[in-house]
Amino acid sequence: MSIHPRRSALYMPGANSRALDKARGLDADVLILDLEDSVAPKAKEDARHSVCAMVAGRAWPGRETVIRVNGPGSHWFEADFEAACAAGPDAILIPKVESACALFDIAIRLREADASPHVRIWAMIETPGAILRIAEIAACADDPATRLDCLVMGLNDLAKETRARLTPGRESMLPWLQGALIAARAYGLDILDGVCNAINDTQAFEAECRQGRDLGFDGKSLIHPTQIAPANAVFAPDPQEVAQARAILDAFAQPENAGKGVIALDGRMVERLHAQMAERVVALAEAIAARTKSTPQSGS
Known part of the structure; x- marks a missing residue:
């Protein structure tokens, strides 16, 4: 049985070269090298070049490396996707996936870019449309051409789009989390829980990790290195x-x-x-x- 540990998936700002270099010593299972939300428009081209050069040079041995490109339809998507395919990360994370059509379009682009067979596709689930069509999205994994391997919950964006409040216990989010998890498991996909914004509240973070683990998630996406160790501990079998x-x-x-x-x-x-x-x-x-x-x- 082949398993990729994905207990901790740390978002790294692609424009912060110091942080990218420091990540060599971090114990995260996955590094999500971000070209989207954390990068200002004027810095996107430099971030793309820096991230893709480091990925191509295998700067982070022992970790899965995932490049989050800017969303399809954005000014930067075409160049991001082409550069990511050439760099050869373990996966490319596509923001705001809302339908199967989006992933079939990505499959065509992978073929046209002659991307290495090892490059997989991860999909952000972060809009009401994605929640409504989650089974359709997950079912794309049945088509090998899509290379779909993992779903990643984007709860901050879901909160923004739905006006739901991010409260302790995440009651408003539970139906979405459970629905996405069931869809992922039905089609053999891994799935990562969304981020916890409480960087300085260790108890709140660990509680979210335990909740995610008990729901069945494979790991948690993170926004700060201090969250790595607790996530690794909670999502590992004792x-x-x-x-x-x-x-x-x-x-x-x-x-x-x-x-x-x-x-x-x-x-x-x-x-x-x-x-x-x-x-x-x-x-x-x-x-x-x-x-x-x-x-x-x-x-x-």
């Missing part, structure tokens, strides 16, 4: 969970349990579906360990 998963797999691997759908383990009934869940827990723990080992740390 040692007890990993030990229990290994015990389930070991039990089903015993010759006497071959072919059995249900077995007794430590005083409880365990089904084959629990073994499948255990396989993912172990695979995720191993992938996290491998990524951590391959990632240069601060000061190294």
